[in-house]
Amino acid sequence: MATARSAAAAAEKRRVILDAAVRVFARQGFHTCRVSDIADEAGVAYGLVYHYFRSKDEVLDTLFLERWNVMLDAIRETDAQPIPAREKLHAIASFIVESYRHDPELMKVIIVEVTRAANSFGQTHLAKIREAYELIAEIVRKAQQAGEFRPDVTPDFAAMAFYGAIEQVLTGWIFDVLPGGEEDLEQAKRFVVETICGGLDQ
Amino acid sequence: MATARSAAAAAEKRRVILDAAVRVFARQGFHTCRVSDIADEAGVAYGLVYHYFRSKDEVLDTLFLERWNVMLDAIRETDAQPIPAREKLHAIASFIVESYRHDPELMKVIIVEVTRAANSFGQTHLAKIREAYELIAEIVRKAQQAGEFRPDVTPDFAAMAFYGAIEQVLTGWIFDVLPGGEEDLEQAKRFVVETICGGLDQ
Amino acid sequence: MATARSAAAAAEKRRVILDAAVRVFARQGFHTCRVSDIADEAGVAYGLVYHYFRSKDEVLDTLFLERWNVMLDAIRETDAQPIPAREKLHAIASFIVESYRHDPELMKVIIVEVTRAANSFGQTHLAKIREAYELIAEIVRKAQQAGEFRPDVTPDFAAMAFYGAIEQVLTGWIFDVLPGGEEDLEQAKRFVVETICGGLDQ
Amino acid sequence: MATARSAAAAAEKRRVILDAAVRVFARQGFHTCRVSDIADEAGVAYGLVYHYFRSKDEVLDTLFLERWNVMLDAIRETDAQPIPAREKLHAIASFIVESYRHDPELMKVIIVEVTRAANSFGQTHLAKIREAYELIAEIVRKAQQAGEFRPDVTPDFAAMAFYGAIEQVLTGWIFDVLPGGEEDLEQAKRFVVETICGGLDQ
DNA sequence: TATGAATGAGTTTTCATTCAT
DNA sequence: AATGAATGAAAACTCATTCAT
Numbered sequence: 056m057a058t059a060r061s062a063a064a065a066a067e068k069r070r071v072i073l074d075a076a077v078r079v080f081a082r083q084g085f086h087t088c089r090v091s092d093i094a095d096e097a098g099v100a101y102g103l104v105y106h107y108f109r110s111k112d113e114v115l116d117t118l119f120l121e122r123w124n125v126m127l128d129a130i131r132e133t134d135a136q137p138i139p140a141r142e143k144l145h146a147i148a149s150f151i152v153e154s155y156r157h158d159p160e161l162m163k164v165i166i167v168e169v170t171r172a173a174n175s176f177g178q179t180h181l182a183k184i185r186e187a188y189e190l191i192a193e194i195v196r197k198a199q200q201a202g203e204f205r206p207d208v209t210p211d212f213a214a215m216a217f218y219g220a221i222e223q224v225l226t227g228w229i230f231d232v233l234p235g236g237e238e239d240l241e242q243a244k245r246f247v248v249e250t251i252c253g254g255l256d257q
Numbered sequence: 258m259a260t261a262r263s264a265a266a267a268a269e270k271r272r273v274i275l276d277a278a279v280r281v282f283a284r285q286g287f288h289t290c291r292v293s294d295i296a297d298e299a300g301v302a303y304g305l306v307y308h309y310f311r312s313k314d315e316v317l318d319t320l321f322l323e324r325w326n327v328m329l330d331a332i333r334e335t336d337a338q339p340i341p342a343r344e345k346l347h348a349i350a351s352f353i354v355e356s357y358r359h360d361p362e363l364m365k366v367i368i369v370e371v372t373r374a375a376n377s378f379g380q381t382h383l384a385k386i387r388e389a390y391e392l393i394a395e396i397v398r399k400a401q402q403a404g405e406f407r408p409d410v411t412p413d414f415a416a417m418a419f420y421g422a423i424e425q426v427l428t429g430w431i432f433d434v435l436p437g438g439e440e441d442l443e444q445a446k447r448f449v450v451e452t453i454c455g456g457l458d459q
Numbered sequence: 460m461a462t463a464r465s466a467a468a469a470a471e472k473r474r475v476i477l478d479a480a481v482r483v484f485a486r487q488g489f490h491t492c493r494v495s496d497i498a499d500e501a502g503v504a505y506g507l508v509y510h511y512f513r514s515k516d517e518v519l520d521t522l523f524l525e526r527w528n529v530m531l532d533a534i535r536e537t538d539a540q541p542i543p544a545r546e547k548l549h550a551i552a553s554f555i556v557e558s559y560r561h562d563p564e565l566m567k568v569i570i571v572e573v574t575r576a577a578n579s580f581g582q583t584h585l586a587k588i589r590e591a592y593e594l595i596a597e598i599v600r601k602a603q604q605a606g607e608f609r610p611d612v613t614p615d616f617a618a619m620a621f622y623g624a625i626e627q628v629l630t631g632w633i634f635d636v637l638p639g640g641e642e643d644l645e646q647a648k649r650f651v652v653e654t655i656c657g658g659l660d661q
Numbered sequence: 662m663a664t665a666r667s668a669a670a671a672a673e674k675r676r677v678i679l680d681a682a683v684r685v686f687a688r689q690g691f692h693t694c695r696v697s698d699i700a701d702e703a704g705v706a707y708g709l710v711y712h713y714f715r716s717k718d719e720v721l722d723t724l725f726l727e728r729w730n731v732m733l734d735a736i737r738e739t740d741a742q743p744i745p746a747r748e749k750l751h752a753i754a755s756f757i758v759e760s761y762r763h764d765p766e767l768m769k770v771i772i773v774e775v776t777r778a779a780n781s782f783g784q785t786h787l788a789k790i791r792e793a794y795e796l797i798a799e800i801v802r803k804a805q806q807a808g809e810f811r812p813d814v815t816p817d818f819a820a821m822a823f824y825g826a827i828e829q830v831l832t833g834w835i836f837d838v839l840p841g842g843e844e845d846l847e848q849a850k851r852f853v854v855e856t857i858c859g860g861l862d863q
Numbered sequence: 864t865a866t867g868a869a870t871g872a873g874t875t876t877t878c879a880t881t882c883a884t
Numbered sequence: 885a886a887t888g889a890a891t892g893a894a895a896a897c898t899c900a901t902t903c904a905t
Contacts, residue, residue: 090897220418253407658862
């Protein structure tokens with residue numbers, strides 16, 4: 056019992072550090088913050104960060120992989136559904152927007168510090184990031200074969216356009232370039248699919 | 258005469274440093290490279306970088322502003338043309354793709370180190386970056402008023418989707434996630450407009 | 460009974476830690492290894508090392524003193540024997556060589572980390588180390604008085620030469636500079652005495 | 662001229678740092694001292710140490726190699742002389758003793774921190790250290806062939822005994838275990854050769 | 864006795880920037 | 885304009901030691 060309690064307490068501290076890191080990374084940026092900022096924010100001793108993580112990098116890696124894997128699962132699950140491709144893309148867009156609504160700081164960190172900071176961390180996680188593109192491309196490919204989508208735009212390209220559009224919208228919210236109220240978030244789910252699938256043309 | 262010559266020589270040295278910085282930033286990333294790397298790549302002495310630029314940041318600032326202003330001018334010029342919105346967007350996409358073809362390293366630097374590194378440099382240049390979004394949004398807005406584009410997707414949103422799609426495609430080329438051969442570049446110009454304007458739907 | 464048993468168990472654990480420390484110090488060096496390396500090697504928890512020893516230093520201290528005292532006793536015992544000085548020196552050389560044969564890792568630790576690391580641990584144990592030199596010097600002194608050894612080389616000097624020669628040979632074995640097979644060990648016992656007592660001259 | 666002067670000044674600063682390092686290493690030991698101690702002792706800024714040396718290790722490496730190479734040259738030169746082996750060994754012993762007389766701190770550093778700290782630095786410089794042993798062994802080998810030395814003690818072993826004896830004597834001086842006055846130094850040159858060549862036997 | 868989480872001081876190294884020449 | 889030596893603040897990371905359980 057004592058062991059169970061302390062094991063749980065240990066796991067909690069790890070979580071506390073990860074959550075603090077999200078806030079610090081979001082506020083100051085990964086490169087700009089110090090490990091001591093994370094420890095301070097978490098209310099733990101400096102060295103404890105290194106007890107649970109090999110390096111500052113590993114903290115970000117952990118944060119990214121945790122969330123990205125959830126998203127990959129969500130995409131796979133969506134794709135398994137017997138629904139039109141348009142609805143699949145809508146579900147994916149919804150998932151991403153909801154992720155942002157639920158924890159905008161975490162999404163800011165993942166997008167700004169990993170996905171788009173393609174040099175350092177992007178390179179490390181390129182394979183993982185690419186998985187998402189490929190899953191989306193696969194949805195497009197099947198939709199083209201089924202006659203749902205036009206066949207001339209390559210699936211890879213379409214996937215990048217779709218994902219890029221959403222990510223840019225999140226970036227817009229993150230940096231206050233785009234209004235990010237509750238309604239805007241809802242609207243965005245529709246808009247991105249309308250734009251990519253329906254097109255802007257009248 | 259001597260003064261004119263040395264002034265020209267000075268300007269050239271400044272250029273040499275900037276061009277070297279592009280290669281170094283593209284190869285190693287802004288945060289990872291040292292000022293001495295730039296000096297070495299340019300074949301000049303360490304301190305000379307500080308003769309022409311106040312700081313390492315200013316080198317990147319200069320690089321970004323030089324190119325971004327050219328793009329803003331190109332967008333404005335395009336918008337001034339009496340052509341359909343679809344063609345305007347095609348011209349913008351073309352300009353960006355051509356910029357990449359002409360100097361992929363510079364575009365990599367601008368996208369990866371500035372546009373997408375929104376925490377550090379993005380913040381500094383947010384206003385400048387936003388200008389581009391607004392010019393594009395304006396094109397969409399006028400097209401909606403003219404009945405060329407559907408009125409339900411907000412112009413701001415559409416601009417972000419359009420720009421995000423292109424930037425993601427460039428990122429795909431930069432990190433070899435998308436094939437970036439000559440034909441692919443040409444195709445991309447059409448695809449992005451087809452996708453955003455025509456939509457993926459059959 | 461239970462107390463006796465656990466006291467014995469405790470003593471065993473202490474021994475397990477000491478033996479593990481020998482292997483770790485020999486492999487990685489005292490400065491380079493961490494306390495956790497010792498605990499891991501011993502298969503005990505981190506904190507247990509601190510239950511039995513006040514500090515990392517104390518572990519090495521213990522190891523050194525254990526062995527060094529055995530050697531001092533052996534030298535004293537040898538000196539008490541009614542045998543020629545030459546045989547006494549042979550007995551001492553034998554003892555040291557046998558110590559190496561029996562536990563080369565322990566001897567490596569004592570020589571490399573204590574005896575020769577005179578700045579850090581050597582200083583602490585200098586008095587203890589000096590005892591050995593003095594015992595040997597005493598043997599030489601008496602041999603000179605008895606007419607066994609030439610009187611012109613001072614005993615202190617001779618003791619250092621003798622001890623230095625042996626230690627250097629062990630060092631040679633430890634670092635594979637000298638062949639350290641079974642026969643080489645036997646030979647060394649004779650050679651060192653032949654060299655120091657008989658001299659290299661024909 | 663200005664360039665020549667500053668180049669000379671630069672070289673001097675490097676020397677100033679090396680000399681300061683000798684004093685600091687001798688006083689506090691390599692592991693115990695901080696790089697800032699070296700900088701302070703040299704009266705230069707912290708970073709300048711890293712301007713001239715890649716790491717703290719490299720400072721010690723430089724110090725060792727500088728001196729060790731001088732000694733190797735001295736041994737080679739001695740060996741080239743047409744003199745008896747006994748005189749060659751005397752010359753080598755003299756050289757080492759004189760090195761100590763001239764700069765005892767440097768010799769302390771080389772012996773205590775490199776030659777005898779065989780784990781870290783010794784390993785690195787083992788090949789270089791071994792060269793000395795081999796040169797001495799070669800002298801012995803030739804003396805045996807010429808009938809100067811008895812043939813039964815292997816040259817490798819004799820070299821180790823000879824070198825070990827000298828080094829132990831220096832160690833004795835360094836740690837005040839052996840009297841190290843001017844006369845003692847002179848005496849030592851003879852004693853070590855008398856002991857190793859003539860033997861202690863009456 | 865045994866565990867291993869928690870602490871935080873200490874040190875190396877990096878590198879942007881300055882400045883004397 | 886050009887050089888590169890000199891400066892020193894800043895930060896990551898290590899690890900011996902403590903302590904609650």
